[in-house]
Amino acid sequence: MKSKISIQFVFSFAKFYSINSNNRLKSEKLISYFKQHPKTALLSELMEGDDRYFNLKGLVGSGVALVVAGFFDRPGKQQHLIVLTDKEQAAYFYNDLENLFGETETDYNKKKILFYPTSYKRPYEPENADRAYQLSRTEVLKRFMSGDRKTIVVTYPEALAEKVVGRQYVTKNTMKLKVGEEVSLDFISDLLAEFDFESVNFVAEPGQFAIRGGIVDVFSFSNDHPYRIEFFGDVVESIRTFDPASQLSLQNMNQITLLPNVQDRNIRETRVGFLDYMPAGTILWMQDVAFTADRMDKEFEKAVSAYEKTENPDSPVQPVDLFLKGNELLQKLPGFRVIEFGNANYKKSAKQIQFNQQPQPAFNKNFDLLINNFVNYSEKGYSNYIFADNVKQTGRLYAIFDNIQHEQPETGRAHFTSLTLSLSAGFIENDLKLICYTDHQLFDRYHKFHLREGFGRKEALSLQELYHLQPGDYVTHIDHGVGRFDGLQIIDNNGKKQEAIRLVYKNNDLLYVSIHSLHRISKYVGKEGTPPKLDKLGSNAWKKLKNKTKSRVKDIARDLIKLYARRHASKGFSFMPDTYLQNELEASFIYEDTPDQLKATQDVKKDMEAAFPMDRLVCGDVGFGKTEVAIRAAFKSVNDSKQVAVLVPTTILALQHFKTFSDRLKDFPVSVDYISRFKNARRQKETLG
Template sequence: MNDVKTIFRQALPMEEISSNVARNRAVTVKHLVGSTVSLFVEALTEDNSQLLVITSDEEAAKLLLSDLESLGVQGTLFFPDLRLDPDDPERVVDTALLVQRSEVLDRLSQARRFILVTSASAAVEKVASADMFRDSVVNIRKGDHLEPHSLKEQLVRQGFDLVGFVDEPGEVAVRGGILDVFSYSGQLPVRLEFFGDEVESIREFDPGTQRSVSLLEEVRIVPDAGEMPMSRMSSLFEHLQKEPTIVVQQPDMVLAAVEERDSSSERTEKLLLSADQFVRQIECRPRLFIGQTERMKSDDSYALHANPQPDFNSSIKLLRKDLRRLSKDGIETLILCDSENQKGRFEELLGEPSESLKYSLDVESLHSGFILPGQGVAVYTDHQIFNRYFRAKRLRKRYHSGLSFKEM
């Protein structure tokens, strides 16, 4: 895959594009197809330490993230959509999403390099202001002196529920000189053991078995980023420490998704950015648009000469014919396989590579293939060849297994 990344960087004037963006010129890059979008974002990391990528919907965001991780990009973050409904304040939100959001905001306050990927719908949902969120994070080190009761009261004021046994994020329990807390970051709750007012030990534990999992020297207790007074809510953009480059994929579709959630109701204004506010947040920062836009101003425009992977309808005969055509045009094809078994299957079906059948196989994963005629390379995916659905590979958190003490 490294060869593909190197070749792609020759397909566009990446240094010139990054230089124009750095000078606060709005840049549009057109005709990116398939996973060339992901390769382009990966190439941007060379000159941009912080990127915020906004897609038209969450599925596109997850596909991009999956590709970036396959390309070996470090520091990827995903800010999920809660689908907040201003007209339904009692709607229950998935706790896993709240944890993921709080973790991302906590990472943004510390990370020097990151690629934050989110959807238009998630980007307009307001969160705790950066100052309030930062002030609410509790840092505790082994050996610190603090009173357990005061810590419990502080966490309760921040929205943590006082319970007998912690079982899910947002809960705290106190028994004698032990304080258990399930932060909105991390996969497991933490147990603080006190000797008087001194933190004697910090350990992660499984709430299902109450057994210790690991000893820690310090812990950051992160609150729910959405459980703050509405008057102190702000936008995701405020949490960006410096001026990152904003990358908007399919900008007109992104704007349409933002406008779909726009409303003049008082509660909507408190929970969501308006379309005008969203556009202003984009236009005041270095920005880059992937795809043609009729609605957002652009200063410079570039185009990639690329074609999408053809449909083969599971026909090896059609695939072989296409590979011969590409080989005749001086294009070598890399076929990405989901597994070693799939790779072996292609070797049997296609036979040995030759001058008239230039192809290679690799066990890697991208969500969509493409052809770069000018660079003499094509990348095909086996799931597209055989018409299989591609599922973005990104794990959801599991808090624990089995029954908890609370459930028993």
């Protein structure tokens, strides 16, 4: 059935403005503003005295993160712990700090902003343990034990409620290895087993190890990537990190630390609160002290309830050994300097500092209001800034305002500077006279946080296939052709033992392929029910077949080139470049574009603007954003005085797409309708007319 989009275009006008795009504000400069903030300086001065509690009032949005960043950037070696009231707020705060400090490092050993989550989803359900979060927690403990780098740790009450093993246990169960060291391979194997590491064929997540001849792969809880340790006899010959998906090496290491999962609930060791790991002088930033203690009590109650429901209550460690109550946290606070920055006031005697910030106003995508707002604040001496999540959004903002400028050149100017910096919430800083708005709030777009993902989803297809290969399955080697998988075997390679894949070829010839060459092997794909012929090692048959296939591919390519040359020579309709309304539509998308979605949109619009007929197929799984690409293309078409028909295979889809298009285009001068078998001929004619 056909669904029809008919659009009558009406233009609205906005006020003229100008953009100050020279010398764009760097995040370092932004941090320096708050480092020199008179209230930040006052806080620093007060903390040199004997006071232990401080209360910051008037902070809103991402202004809190900037105050923390500015204070952290001041002289001093103190560690900082930031406690938000829940995981979501903590994640947004963590992302704000990451982006402000430009934390692009994937190596957590080099980061200065760390996230401290819970290690589980539900208490007393080991299958719900999160390996990625366990790794994050262990890295934070390791950082505080070393004390060699000034760090900000962001967390929330549920994570604080979970006790950790003491420093002595971590030290006792840590092993350091370095290149050239003499150590028995059997000792390493026994140690990893004692550390409760799981023996697997190929490591994919923390807590796993694999031994193949003289090679040990181990995914320690002390690093974001697994290690590959090569032995020559009993001597460590080389150590390097590698990607568990591709098996390719990443970085050579001279010394490493092997650390077990110290978050394991079954470890029967005396546990302590996280604050016991805090060095002397650590500064605690807490959004709400009383609320944090209350949430910890609720988490303890949940643990007790889960414990009582376990099938064998004598086996698991009891809740009192695993979780802290709120009052236990409160008893630790006098040992630190505590800065409370929410609306509450835990200590009435706390030194209070009043900031003067306001939240970003709601403009509801009304650029008239936004420009008036900028003009008014500019006249008062304020500097206007818009923070965009990515470069594409920055470009859209400029395009929107540039078109508005040409529509209404006679009215006042609104100056602003844009910065590609993702922040969670905009604000107005009156003391510094700064307007800091976020683009996702201007367009009512959803802003999501990003945390470390689980490891299981990153396993490569080649490894998954290897796990599922059975002796007798057919595989293809890029150099030797079709063979039969015959399992794994330990072989001697220049005096070193290593595991290899054994392939059987014609006449029972054998080929051993190192696991480092997995990328040269793929599972055979051919006609079902017809076993392939095995190639003969050393013959030219496979080489001839590859050459013949290459020749055939070239013939097909030549035919396609001729076809598309004729298509390119044909004349089609060339749509005009994006208008400000097009940019406004795309910027108003409530989610962040995926890279593939963004590229598909750009390619489709590029095709539409070309002077020859378009020929493009957009593919993707359900929920991957194909409809949004279609909406943008349809809007571009009607923007050029055309009508658009969207053809879908079923009546239900026609109605669904009608609702989706209507909702997406409701703020634009667009008429959307649909036709299906449920509409009579007269109504269909009216729609098409």
